[in-house]
Amino acid sequence: MFQLNDVKYKNIINTKQLTIPADAITAVTGPSGSGKSTLLRLLNYLVTPESGTISYQGKPFSEWEPVELRRQVMMLPQQPVLFGETVAENLQAGRLFSGREEASEEKLTAAAQQCMLDKKLSEPAENLSGGEQQRLSLARLLLAAPDVYLLDEPTSALDEDMEWNVMERFLAEARRSAKGVIFISHATAMADHFADRIVHSNSFTGGEV
Numbered sequence: 001m002f003q004l005n006d007v008k009y010k011n012i013i014n015t016k017q018l019t020i021p022a023d024a025i026t027a028v029t030g031p032s033g034s035g036k037s038t039l040l041r042l043l044n045y046l047v048t049p050e051s052g053t054i055s056y057q058g059k060p061f062s063e064w065e066p067v068e069l070r071r072q073v074m075m076l077p078q079q080p081v082l083f084g085e086t087v088a089e090n091l092q093a094g095r096l097f098s099g100r101e102e103a104s105e106e107k108l109t110a111a112a113q114q115c116m117l118d119k120k121l122s123e124p125a126e127n128l129s130g131g132e133q134q135r136l137s138l139a140r141l142l143l144a145a146p147d148v149y150l151l152d153e154p155t156s157a158l159d160e161d162m163e164w165n166v167m168e169r170f171l172a173e174a175r176r177s178a179k180g181v182i183f184i185s186h187a188t189a190m191a192d193h194f195a196d197r198i199v200h201s202n203s204f205t206g207g208e209v
């Protein structure tokens with residue numbers, strides 16, 4: 001569980017108390033510019049609040065080694081990032097991030113298929129479209145297998161059908177392996193359908209200024 005107490009960050013987040021489960025599927029919704037990405041960056045210890053405390057599993061972030069926290073809680077940013085030249089290298093990077101042994105080609109292919117990426121492992125990743133790179137990034141994250149996935153609009157470059165299919169498959173795998181997911185979604189219908197809990201950005205500024 002993530003717990004935010006009296007957290008203040010610029011004029012974006014100002015919340016007395018906000019609790020987000022780490023073992024369920026939570027959607028973060030709200031208008032553009034309302035601080036959804038900022039919340040995920042705070043939960044990933046990429047930015048630090050000006051005041052207040054954030055805890056994960058009962059331990060304040062100040063007591064976590066940032067690298068150790070980010071092995072357990074991994075974030076997928078809005079823009080896909082490539083790590084390596086080929087599809088295989090990009091998938092294998094997930095294993096390196098989490099300090100795991102290299103995965104077999106079968107495992108890499110299975111993760112790609114889970115995210116509906118149908119590309120040869122030897123294909124140069126830079127040839128992939130934006131939507132394919134998003135699916136590659138999701139597959140890399142599945143291979144990293146952290147305890148909690150933080151996903152910032154992970155399927156924004158996909159058409160609606162593909163978006164629903166990819167989320168369905170990714171979240172099914174997360175549930176099967178008992179992982180937590182906190183995903184930002186611009187589509188309320190998708191949040192309603194997939195999430196156990198919805199956090200609206202209007203809860204980011206409930207605290208006294």
Ligand SMILES: Nc1ncnc2c1ncn2[C@@H]1O[C@H](COP(=O)(O)OP(=O)(O)OP(=O)(O)O)[C@@H](O)[C@H]1O
Nearest residue numbers: 010012030031032033034035036037038039078201
């Ligand atoms: N480090 C920063 N310093 C100052 N302002 C920032 C910083 N980071 C983000 N902002 C501003 O805070 C607001 C919230 O940004 P954020 O990216 O968290 O919103 P969002 O809800 O994720 O938006 P979108 O749905 O468009 O991605 C925006 O107005 C943004 O310009």
